[in-house]
Amino acid sequence: MDSNQENSQNTENKISKSNCYCGKERNLNIIEVSCSHCGKFFHESCIGYQMGKLLAFSQNYLFTCKFCSPTGLEIYKRISSSPQQMCITTIANLQRKSVKDGNLRYFFSKDKEIIPFIDAYWESITTIARKQTTGWYATILKTLQSHTDLFVCQDIEGDLSFGLKNPDLEIIKPSYEKLNQKDDDNLMESFESNQNKVGRQQKRKFTGLNEPATGPTGKKGRPNSDIGAIVKLPAHGYPLEHPFNKDGYRYILAEPDPHAPFRQEYDESPDWAGKPIPGWLYRVLTPNAVLVALHDRAPQMKASEDRLSIIGEKGFCMARCTHFVTRGSWYWEATIEDMPEGSATRIGWGQEYANLQSPLGYDKFGYSWRSRKGTKFHESHGKHFSNAYGEGDTLGFLIMLPEQEGARYINNTFKERPLVKFKSHLYYEDKDKVSDTLKNLKIHPGSKIYYFKNGECQGLAFENIYAGAYYPSISIHKSASVRLNFGANGFKYPDILNEYKCKPVKIVSVQILLSKEKLLEMVSVILLAVVVILFLYKTYKYVMYRPENFPPGPPRLPLVGSYLFLLMLERKNLHDLALRMCKYYKSNVIGYYFGGNTKVVTVTSYKLVKEVLQRPEFAGRNDIIVLRLRERNFKLKGMFFIDGDFWRDQRRFTLRHLRDFGFGRRFNDFEAEMREEILDFIQMIKDGPRYKHEEKFMKGNGRLKFPYSTTATMTNCFLQVSMGQRINREDQAKAFKGASGSFGFIRNTDELGNFISIFPWLRHINSRISKYKNLRDASLILYNFVEEIVKREIDTYQDGHTRHFIDVYLNEMKNEEQKLIGFDYDQLVMFCLDMIFPASSTLPIVISFLVRQLTNRPEIVAKCQEEIDFIVGNGRLPGLDDRDCLPYCEATIRESMRMDTFAPSSVPHRVMEDTYLDGFFLPKDTAIYANIQSVHIDQALWKDPENFRPERFLNHHGKINLKKDFSFPFGSGKRLCIAETFSRNTMFLYTTALLQNFNFKPDPVFGMPSLSEDECGTGSVRYPKDFWVQLEPR
Known part of the structure; x- marks a missing residue:
């Protein structure tokens, strides 16, 4: 067996075990046709014949693949489509579209979907001329209703909807047993009978001489319009009609290359629609036998049907x-x-x-x-x-x-040449090189x-x-x-x-002959080009890849994802960058990658932010190294960054028992203790620094450095609730040191978690560049401070005597069953850390934002003081009972939290299960950020969000109107901050006490604190840079 026959046999063996010539499986996302003989399906792009307009799941055609064809060439012919076939094709395409849209449906409205689809794709569904009237509507309805063996019907509120009785789309193909295969059978018989004759028994017919070799004819002997599809061909399977080689140009017959790279991407990509087919998707079709080349001859020369005889005409x-x-x-x-x-x-x-x-x-x-x-x-x-x-x-x-010597031989592929169409076949068009060849002729x-x-x-x-x-x-x-x-x-x-x-x-x-040097040069160039193109293609595809129905967003890079693109666009405020990207992509949901494959989504707009915060499937937390390094042994413990059943059990236990000690509700003993703490703080401001550790954060004459000056007193407020103790003024150096750990952690991360979250191994190479050392040191400072307090409470614990929440937790730890679900020493320490962390950093930061606004707006201070003087006077401190009577003060606090959003991107959530948001598909474990900042500056909600105007929270009676408060300073839903009530009460008591006792003046040394965004930093949260203010006694 020669090499051509062997290759042909191998190809036939391969195709017998798979569907298409390319050997790949079926793909319902592209157009496929079924062979009338073997029943296999073939991709449209792998077929050499140009089929014109055709839809997926069409049934109105006759197709024979090249391995079943008696000529070795594909046979294709369009035929009329019955109403049943039109309906099957239409419903199948609608069903496939519903799958691609992520909303699988089996029933489709006759009037709203089926009829419009047929009308839009009439020429692709059938060869029947388009009807000028709408009478065919009734034919379609009758077909859908009468053929109960094919279609099922539903009546939804008077709207008839139909679906396929068998919705399996893979079984849809033409009913070839019902088609007239007379032409094809005659062709087979003609071929076989002709092959049995040899020598002079076989009458040779010369193409174009005595009778046309153009196949069947239509009426009055005119050639049939489908001549290219069913033309009678010789056994060699080479078309009888070719474009003739002529001066300047040569034509080489091409066929689809099943081994071409990226064929599947080309098949499924809509970007190539209506564009010329790339030459690299095809290859030269070489006859299996040596014959007279019909295209490479003078038109006067006539070849026999078997192309082994030739006759001349006229001159040479x-x-x-x-x-x-x-x-x-x-x-x-x-x-x-x-x-x-x-x-x-x-x-x-x-x-x-x-x-x-x-x-x-x-x-x-x-x-x-x-x-x-x-x-x-x-x-x-x-x-x-x-x-x-x-x-x-x-x-x-x-x-x-x-x-x-030195010569090499290699086939010319012509894949860089353009493809031209002639008689339903494609040819490479190559320019001749006569003059160059003449100059380079050698013996x-x-x-x-x-x-x-x-x-x-x-x-x-x-x-x-x-x-x-x-x-x-x-x-x-x-x-x-x-x-x-x-x-x-x-x-x-x-x-x-x-x-x-x-x-x-x-x-x-x-073969073609090449010199050794040219061959090596060509191979090197080709290999280099292939490597470069493949690298660029794979890189482009990786960079621009978006999962199906995933939100739009910036590209990504290997390993780091989209993080570098985000930093190049905005190094400081990633929440502001998210707003710009939403405008650029014209979507309230944007998607990108953090690290190599971690999907991240950011949402804007009040509706979507509220939905993300409140839907239970978005209540998860992300497990990243930045969160684990807060614990001594890198365990994910605490309250803020856990999820699942562990989080629910801990949250339920904590809220139930903390409320008993005044946390999260009105509690007279707690309020009295806080009042004493506030009085000590006011006295400290008036007296000035008494101890060395206080000199860093306050000077005489009421000069305070924010936010550090309030950290110790805020920490004491939480310790009173959870442990029934406070840190005395002379020992508050420990509290200030613990707060420095909180601030160090905030300032050494960003809203996405920093590079250390992408490359945890960087901490072993250069801990300073990755900021790992700074984060770890800051975390351990706070951890050691909290652990010291917890150990002191454990040492003084007495069984049966409950003093505070820590004792309640210690009682629970004695239960062996509770230990199994996470009630242990490490969890207790991390829970206290998660509560002390906001008390020592979050509350001071929020109050610092408010102090900065009040110092710059004396008219607001005057209104608040007037309200306090009128309601409370100066004989006592304002209490929680006065809160409803001090609406302007309350509105001022809410306006400050709106204008200076503490967590503009919120604490990141994790998608707990595959779900959809605003029509986009979000797979499980996608990190999701609710851009609270976008809500707080939404002009549609606030009209003039750039202005500091507390009146926006008041109704026409001057009372707080919560319906006007669209802000989310503490989040919402199940992940609402458990300390919201505690924090609001603490802020109200401290703010009104300071307004009652002091005027807010610019610092005599450093001047007025700036409201510029440049004077704010953004780490894991947003914070003001250190500033000084003078509180002048009234």
Whole structure:
């Protein structure tokens, strides 16, 4: 078996085990057609025939694949579509679209979906002319209702909806057993009967001579419009009609390349719709047998149906065969079947640029032997060579092309050339290079050409011929007829093969000759180009890849995801960048990547932010290294950053028992203790620093440094609730140190968690660049401060005596069952840390924002003080009972939290299960950020969000109107801050006490604190840079 037959057999074996030529499985997202013989499905892009308008799941066609076709060429024909087939195709496409939209449906409205779809795709669904009236609507309805074996119906509030009785889309294909296959069967019979005849029993028909070889005809003998689909072809499977090679251009038949890279991406991508098919998706189609090349001949030359006989007409013109040789010894024969008086032939070897409208040997590209007088010709110079030959003679043609040192042989792919369409087939269009080839012609040393007549060698005709690729070539004058034999069924004189050690041309493979240097250069360039293109493509695809129905957003890079793009656009305020990206992508939901594959989503707008905060499937937390390094042994414990059943159990236990000690509700004892704490703080402001640790945060004359000056007193407020203790003023250096750990953690992260979250291993290489050391040191400062307090309470714990919340937790830890669900020492320490952390940092930051606003707005201070003086006076501190009577003070606090959002991107959430948000699909474990800042500056909600205006929270009676408060300073839903009530009460008591006792003045040294955004920092939360203010006693 020769190599071509072996390749063909391998391909047939492969296709028998899979669907398409490419060997890939079915893909319902692209158009596929089913073969009428083997029943396999083939991708549209793998089929050489141009099928025109066609829809997925169409049934109105007849298709035969190349392996089932008797000609070896695909057969395709459009046919009329019945109403049932039109409805099946329509509903199947609607069902597939619903799957792609993420909302699988099986029933579709007749009036709203089915009829409009058929109307829009009429030409693709059927060959019937489009109806001018709407009468076909009734036909469709009747079809859907009557064919209960195919369709099912639902009546939804008077709207008829229909679906497929069997919704499995993979089974949809034409009912070929019902189609008329007469043409195809006749073609098979004709092929088989013709193949059984050999020699003179088979009547040869010459294309274009006596009768047209253009297949079936329509009415009145005119060619059928579907001629290209069902044209009768010879066994070699090569189209009978070709574009002719002409001066300047050559045409090479192409077929889909099933091994082309990125074929599936091309099939599924809508970007190529309406554009020319890229040449690299196809390959050169080479006939399995050596034949007369119909496209590479003068139009006057007529070839027989089997393309092994050729007849001339009028003056000399030429035809070449399909294959060529470049090295080795090759032999073929030609028999003169008819030589009328006055006709002549010139036969021999010619290169691809030999002029087809001239006799062979007219130019430098051909070497021929003439019938008259036996003259040999090259470059139009004739020399006597042998006696003449004529009708009945069998001629032999032998060429010897020794291997050239340094030469290599490789097939030309033409994949860089454009594709053109002719008679439903595609061809590479290649420009000839006659002038360049003439300049570069070189002698092929040792090359020879011999001619034979009836088995007798006529001698050496040519030697040292020009190097190149040589085709068997024939030129004929007038109507001589020549039969060609390339050895497929043996030669008439086979002894020549053994005597001259040559091979029959039938087994030649297509080659081109290249020099070693050019080959290496070309291979290097091709390999480099392939690597670069593949790298660029894969990089582009990775960078721009978006999961199906995932929100739009910035591209990503390997390993770091979108993080670098975000930092390049905005290094400081990522929440502001999210707002800009939402405007750019015209979406309130944007998606990007953190690290290599961690999906992140940010949402804006009041509706979506509220939805994210309140929906239970968004209540998860992300597990990243930044959160784990807060604990000594890197365990994920505490209250803020856990989720699942563990979080629910801890939250339920904490809220139930903390309320008993005044946390989260009105509690007189707690309020009295807080009042004492506030009085001590006021006295400390008036007296100035008494201890060395206080000198860092306060000076005489009421000068305070915010936010640090309030950290110790705020920490004491929480300790009173949870442990029933406070830190005395002389020992508050420990509290200030613990607060420095809280602030250090905030300032060394960003809203996404910093580089250390992407590359945890960076801490082992350079802990300073990754900020790991700063984060770890700050975390351990706070951890050690909290652990010292907890250990002191454990040491003084007495069984059966409950003093505070810590004792309640210690009692629970004694229960062995509770230990199994996380009630242990590490969880207790981290819970206290999560409560002390906001008390020592969050509350001081929020009050610092308010102090900064009040210092810059004396008119607001005056209104608040007037309200306090009128309601409370100066004989006592304002209490929680006065809160409803001090609406302007309360509104001022709320306005400050709106204008200076503490957590503009909220604490990040995690998607607990696959779900949808605003029509976008969010897979499980996607990190999701609710951009609270977008709500707090939304002009539609606040009208003038850029202005500090407490009145926006008041109704026309001057009372607080909670319906006007669209802010989320403490979050919302199940993840609402458990300390919201505690924090609001603490802020109200401290703010009103300071307003009652002091005026807010610019610091005499540092001046007025700036309200500029440049004077704020953004770490894990937003905070003001350190500033000084003078509180002047009233």
